[in-house]
Amino acid sequence: MSAPVTVLGLGPMGQAMVRTLLAAGHPVTVWNRTPGRATEVVAAGARLADTPADAVAASDLVIxxxxxxxxxxxxxxxxxxxxxxxxxxxxxxxDRTREGAAWAARHGARFLTGGVMNPAPMVGTDAAxxxxxxxxxxxxxxxxxxxTIGAPRYLGEDPGLAxxxxxxxxxxxxTSLAALMHATALLETAGVTATASMPELLQTLNGTAEMLEVGENPAAxxxxxxxxxxxxxxxxxxxxxxHIVSASEAADVDSGLPAAVRAYYTWARERGHGADNWTRIIDAMRPVSPARSAVGDRDPSPRGSSPSRRG
Known part of the structure; x- marks a missing residue:
């Protein structure tokens, strides 16, 4: 028999994990603040514990x-x-994750941090x-x-890394989702429906990685x-x-998002980096070192300096 597992929290992600673990043969004990959320997973074979303590006691591994x-x-x-x-x-x-690891250690437990990089319907699939x-x-x-939940990708000992x-x-x-909605709203002002615009916009979104690989190696x-x-x-x-900010303002579409993006390019241009690659804008985002700040090398103005026209 596969090792027993306890799952605490039965939102869509927790329920998907329970179903996946059950399908792989793991006995699963569950607990949730709202017991009604356990109905479907209990019907699938999970055991509902009366208390968190009972749930923890049921398994060495608690998710x-x-x-x-x-x-x-x-x-x-x-x-x-x-x-x-x-x-x-x-x-x-x-930081709160590191505090959580220390808290667990004080209670005699061992601790792993995890970040699930897929929505609930993809849990347990090859893409997870x-x-x-x-x-x-x-x-x-x-x-x-x-x-069984998804392929593990280990990053290191620091509990905050994941x-x-x-x-x-x-x-x-x-940010990409917000940009997609902003672009859709912008096109709507010209009568272009979401049904018509979305495939065009997603083509750009899906092709971004390929575009970065053509003639550029931004990571290097x-x-x-x-x-x-x-x-x-x-x-x-x-x-x-x-131009995007101007087009947004002319169409009476909120300009906060494109104005925030523009602020980084303005920052780099004003510091004589206009001929540099677009990657130069990262310097406006990086932490401010005392030495750089002292010589005026970096003005933190791009941070929050571009409020929406809607206030």
Whole structure:
């Protein structure tokens, strides 16, 4: 028989994990603040525990799929955690994740951080993967069970790394979704329906990775600290950003998002980097060092300097 697993939290993601673990032959114990959410997974073979402590006692491996890390403290405070492995797949900040790892250690538990990089319907599929950080031996000890959720991608011992990678991916994802909605709203002002515009916009979104690979290697440039402006310069991209802001304002579409993007190109252009590659804008986003700040090398004005016209 496969190793028993406990899952705390039965939102769509938690339920998907339970179904996947059950299908792989793992006995699964569940608990949720709203017991009614357990109905379907119990019908599929999971056991509903009366309390969090009972759920934790049922398995060495305890997976948490909660709103945030505070929910872990609220739920597991009274539970006996000594000797258990906690795998927290909830979203929060890297610092709160590190605090959570220290909290678990004080209670005698071992701790892995995880970030699930797919929506609930994709859990357990070949396309699913999960970032992990924390003790490497802990991941290996429970790899069989965790791999049923998604392919494990281990990042290192620092418990905050998986959360940071997860948030960085969502940074790209959420910004892209906002841009997609902004572009759709912009086209609507000319009578172009979402049905007509979405395929065109998604073509650009889907092709971005391929475009970056043609003639550019932004990752290598960033690591080398070089920004050769062979193709897409700060000046060229900044001019395009200006045009998007102007088009938005003329159409009475909220300009906050494109104005925020424009601010980074303006920052780089004003510091004499107009001929550099567009990757130069990263310097406006990086942490401010005391030395750079002292010589005026970097003005943090792009951060929050471009409010929407709607206030």
């Amino acid at each position: 948490l799929s909660l709103t945030d890390y505070q929910a872990m403290y609220d739920i597991l405070g009274p539970a006996a955690l000594a000797g258990r492995t906690l795998v927290n797949l909830s979203s929060d900040t890297p 993967y999960v970032y992990y950080s924390g003790p490497a031996d802990l991941l290996e000890a429970h790899r069989d069970a965790l791999a 959360q940071l990678m997860y948030q960085a991916n969502l940074d790209v994802f959420l 440039q960033l690591e080398a600290g070089e920004h050769p402006g062979h193709l897409s310069t700060v000046t060229m991209m900044g001019a395009t950003a200006d």
